[in-house]
Amino acid sequence: MNRRLGLTALAVVLALIGTVAVFAYAKSADRRAVDGIEAASVLIVDETIPLGTSWNDVVEGGFVSEEKLPVRATPSTALRDLDADVPDGEVATAEIKPGQVVVRAMFGERAPATGKLAIPARMQAITIKVPANAEVAGFVRNGSEVAVYATFKVEEAQDADGKAIAGDDAFASKLLLPRVSVLAVSQAPPSNVSGTGDDESGGLAGSRAVDAEVLVTLSVDQAAAERILLAQEIGKLYLTLLTNSSVTKDSGGRINLGNFAPTPLFRK
Known part of the structure; x- marks a missing residue:
């Protein structure tokens, strides 16, 4: 019995010695490996x-x-x-x-924060406020291309003979920007041609009153931004929705007193 216990104890001691030896060898190998790495x-x-x-x-x-x-x-x-x-x-x-x-x-x-607006290189974002009927009944949307028109009161203009003509109700309209890209619109576009949503009981049309104001953010250069700011101060802005084949060009504008063009207030 005592002999068996002695052999068991010896086996345990030898196992411990072997474990310690293996651990020491592995540790030494790791150290040698690390010492060899730059x-x-x-x-x-x-x-x-x-x-x-x-x-x-x-x-x-x-x-x-x-x-x-x-x-x-x-x-x-x-x-x-x-x-x-x-x-x-x-x-x-x-x-x-x-x-x-x-x-x-x-x-x-450091990049300026622009939120979710993807502003094209070398361009600026500017927001205008127009009534619902001035942004094509809601069909202007993100990614659209539009022409910007301005209407304003004319203090004095000239007729075809160069004679000055003025009046309390003298107004002119003029193409301000021939084609600009829309970056964002504050209202979603209608889902059908009638301007209503999918729900015939009202849908989007019910929430889009004719006299509602809509914010439209445009991509412009400095010169265009200056023209927009001036036009907003002295008159009203309107948008027309363009396609790839739409044609816009500066015609000099129109005035409601006689058949002549007003002084070009927004000359490029």
Whole structure:
């Protein structure tokens, strides 16, 4: 009995010794492997870096820290330390999550916020307010192309003989912009030609009163924006819906006193 217990105890001791030996050997092998790998210093994100955060704020806010990684696992554009050469005007172009290696492409020039508006290059967005009947009964929608007309009161004009003519009810209409793109409209378009929704009891038409005002956002250049702002101050704006074959050209405008063109207030 005692002999059996002794053999059992000896077996346990030998097993423990073997386990310790294997562990020590593996640890030594890992250390030798690590010692043979070239390491590189990189920056690792410790706290989420919000979109638009400047590099200076990243450094001063303690968002990142330096760590060592094997060279083979390190991106070639990784930022190596807190003294990395990142211009002051550049910011995080997207939210950067913890654990990520900081690379140079994560920072770039600050982009102005435009929300969901996709403004074409070199253009500006401007919003005009028109009554429902001035935006083609609601058929103007995002992506439409429109012509912009202005109506305004004329203080004085000239007839065909150059004689000045004026009157309390003298109004003129003129093509302001021959073709511009619509970026957004504050109301959804009707679903059929009659201007109603799918519900014949009223639908969209019930909510679109004739005297309702609609906001239409247009894509324009600087000169067009200036003309729109002036026209809004002195008169009213109207839109016509265009197709690819629609023709618009500056005709000089029309006035309701005699058959002559008014002075070109909106000359390009």
